[in-house]
């Protein structure tokens with residue numbers, strides 16, 4: 233039977249006995265996860281990061297595309313969420329095949345976003361509000377329009393000939409391996425001039441750089457230092473697990489196209505850490521910044537090698553909790569079912585692996601993910617309630633929370649009537665794959681509705697006026713139809729809104745050190761309705777309980793006996809049962 237995307241996790245009934253057993257088990261193991269060092273936290277461990285997709289944030293030029301001045305003009309919105317850093321997705325010159333993740337100059341600003349002066353102003357104005365700007369480094373690949381690639385592709389002897397991954401065809405003329413790129417289609421593209429193939433993990437317009445070449449590494453480090461000299465507060469490092477290539481050999485075909493998913497062959501290849509330690513030494517070491525690597529393919533048990541004193545980054549984005557639907561690889565038309573307990577154990581695993589040595593980002597959305605209220609809750613969930621549940625979990629887990637633009641307003645997915653409405657390059661590739669695999673056009677579109685990255689890229693909704701205040705021109709992507717109620721101004725004036733809840737939690741986190749420095753323990757690990765965990769610092773302890781289901785959820789008897797409820801996302805008394813989609817924070821009386 234084919235599975236059409238939607239929310240597939242099932243909430244099964246469970247017995248009281250299993251809850252109690254789970255609770256005891258969990259309490260037993262969790263004591264071992266104590267905070268390893270009492271070292272004072274760094275600024276980026278105490279703050280929350282706000283992620284901006286500049287193209288969709290705020291347009292001041294009237295061309296339908298967001299820009300740097302639009303960000304500078306809205307910094308107070310970010311400050312009011314208690315965020316001390318902004319992760320800016322790429323703003324460098326780019327042909328925009330992948331909206332800036334195809335860079336043609338690592339040291340510039342794309343004219344559609346403004347100029348270097350605008351960037352300097354942004355750093356300065358953000359600084360006045362104690363907000364630091366974090367840049368996105370896209371170093372696995374460049375654009376095919378970068379001067380490096382234009383030169384490299386000319387022939388086999390030019391000075392940049394070895395800056396990308398070039399290989400001869402197999403004797404029959406076919407590509408060197410049968411790898412499928414992450415955006416669909418073969419990962420190798422033929423180049424007439426050189427009579428060779430080049431490798432691209434993503435689109436053909438994003439050729440992979442050759443990290444084996446020391447000149448390439450030097451040029452990349454130099455670009456990163458350029459931004460450090462401007463005073464940026466850190467880096468998010470894109471697709472970094474793909475930089476080390478393994479032996480070039482075919483993988484077992486995993487689809488109708490006879491190809492094999494590239495990431496299963498190339499992610500986190502042995503030897504990669506050598507490159508990354510050099511990167512750290514040459515660029516990051518000793519600076520008051522933070523680094524967060526996008527680490528697809530790094531399992532929770534690998535985390536100690538990647539983060540912390542012995543690791544290479546301060547944090548890495550680890551994706552097991554957002555990829556529960558994609559356990560069959562990154563192919564949208566083969567979604568899998570999952571249960572709340574799987575989400576909880578994925579989160580607990582990453583909390584646990586970074587507890588002793590290291591730190592983790594906490595995130596449920598970014599520019600590549602569906603909106604969290606459509607992603608993690610049963611079909612039919614009230615988006616406003618679900619958004620508050622997710623906010624509560626996000627801002628009370630251990631680690632640095634990342635809020636993605638729109639998440640603080642309770643954004644939901646879109647569902648446009650045909651694939652032609654979608655801009656996202658991966659949506660087109662995945663749609664094609666679904667059709668090739670025999671799905672009907674309606675089914676293929678349903679996969680896009682659920683997974684498309686455009687769900688996360690519709691413009692910011694600032695108020696109820698023209699184009700929700702995003703632009704006076706034609707928005708590059710349609711504004712979501714819910715903008716009359718879901719927008720920053722309306723929500724700022726409503727104490728019960730998602731935005732007000734985020735602001736309140738942001739302050740709460742700032743004033744409760746147990747939420748930043750405290751240890752994490754999962755409670756009720758076997759419960760299929762409730763995610764519960766505690767954060768403890770010395771003799772202070774806060775407990776979060778969040779009902780992810782559409783039914784009342786009873787807390788085990790005596791669970792809250794010693795606790796006072798301090799925050800609750802739903803009105804009503806504390807009768808030992810959570811309302812559907814209710815989150816609470818309790819303080820334990822000690």
Ligand code: GLC
Nearest residue numbers: 330333370434470471599600
């Ligand atoms: C990362 C980015 C994504 C981009 C890809 C290629 O996964 O988050 O948006 O398309 O890398 O750079």
